[in-house]
Amino acid sequence: MVLVVIVCCLKRKLAYDSFIFFWKNQGQDRQIVEAFLRSYGPLQVRRYSYLEVKKMTNSFKEKLGKGGYGSVYKGKSNDGSLVAVKVLSKLKGNGEEFMNEVAAISRTSHVNIVSLLGFCFEGSEKALIYEFMPNGSLEKFIFDANSPNRDHDHHLGWEQLDQISLGIARGLEYLHRGCNARILHFDIKPHNILLDENFTPKVSDFGLAKICNMKESIVSMACARGTAGYIAPEVFCRNFGAVSHKSDVYSYGMMLSEMxxxxxxxxxxxEDTSEIYFPHWIYKRIELDEELGLPSIMNEEDKVRARKMIIVSLWCIQTDPSNRPAMKEVIDMLEGSVDCLQIPPKPYLSSPPKSAVGSSTATLVSTQ
Incomplete structure (x- = not known):
């Protein structure tokens, strides 16, 4: 009986200590974020209270989407303009994702970068307020396009795909070279490209971004960050080379291939094993100058645009970062003639090993 009493007391003590530790950590995380907001200086975006956010979203009535970070709701600001409110479910990495988002986007002003209009950080409540993108993410226009039950409005022609790929490239080139600090995104994928009413693409979700000095060409990181299937090989294994802005180029190339x-x-x-990894399958057709075999190609202009995008994507996903073009060169290739483009060496890697997105990197790796 004495032993049972001692065990029960110990269990209650451990539970109490864990509870205190959790709230102590939560408090420390909030202090870190508040200190960041104070030290960062006057931000270009407004800070909202939680009540204002609740009123803006009509008590979170219309959900636009959900991810590992939390949920996004449709809202309306005081001036009547529509907004998208991302409500974060929890702080990750001492609030690193929240601070990255505020710090990175508040530095930017570009037609191909989503605008952060405000944020809320009040106790345990955290939210980010963006301009509303009526056409949602690029993802649904790519992966739903060939679905038998798809909406015909989800179809993008090759001219539109060409313009979208060029807009994304311009946005990334701005992040790498155009603003007062170099911003590496580290999570470029269709889900994080939003489309406005005119299908102008805007790079969004800077939760995994790193802000560097413009003179820095190589970035040090404690662990991998990004989404499996888009992560550059050097990000999860340093044997492939140094992490730099070329890591975003790789992710862009993988996304372009999916487009x-x-x-x-x-x-x-x-069904055919040769079709499992699309870049290898399409490379073979380009190399042998065969028909591309893409069902959406309707005429010669479509064929030229598709071929150009394929060659650019294959250059971007080269295993060696030094063989990849910078985003300025990507723009030049997309704007130039397909006849001027050389066929790159065959890319050998398909995707990072599952261990790259294991539990040790869970705070930095997106799983959407």
Whole structure:
């Protein structure tokens, strides 16, 4: 009986200590974020109270989407303009994602970068207020395009895909070279590209971004960050080279490949094993100068645009970072003639090993 009493007391003590530790950590995280907001200086975006956010979203009535970070709701600001409110479910990495988002986007002003209009940080409540993008993310226009039950409004023609790929490239080139600090995004993928009413693409979600000095060409990181299937090989294994702005170029190339194929790059359900990894399958067709075999190509102009996007994507996903073009060169290639483009060496990697997105990097790796 004495032993049972001692065990029960110990369990209650441990539970109490864990409770205190949790709230102590939460308090420390909030102090870190508040200190950041004070030290960062006057921000270009407004700070809202939680009541204002609740009123803005009509008590979070209309949900636009959900992810590992939390949920996004449709709202309306005081001036009547529509906004998208991202409500963060919890702080990750001492609030690193929240601070990254506020710090990175508040430095930017570009037609191809989403605008952060405000934020809320009040106790445990955290939210980010963005301009509303009526056409949502690029993801649904790529991966839903070939669905038998798809909405015809989800179809993007090659001219539109070409313009979207060029807009994303311009946004990334601005982040790498155009603003007062170099911003590396580290999570470029279709889900994080938003489209306005005119289908102008805007790079969004800077939760994994790193802000560097313009003179810095190489970035040090404690662990991998990004989304499996888009992560550059050097990000999860330093043997492939140094992490730099070329890591964003790789992610852009993988996304561009999916825009061309209208499918995810890795399709384990493909009947033909040669079609499982799309970049390898399409490379072979380009190399042998065969028909591209893309069902959405309707005429010669479509064929030229598709071929150009394929070649650019293959240059971007080169295993060696030094062989990849900078985003300025990507823009030049997309704007130039396809006849001037050389076929790159065959890219050898398909996707990072599952261990790259294991529990040790859970705070920095997006799983959407």
């Amino acid at each position: 061309v194929g209208g499918r995810r790059n890795i399709n384990a359900e493909a």
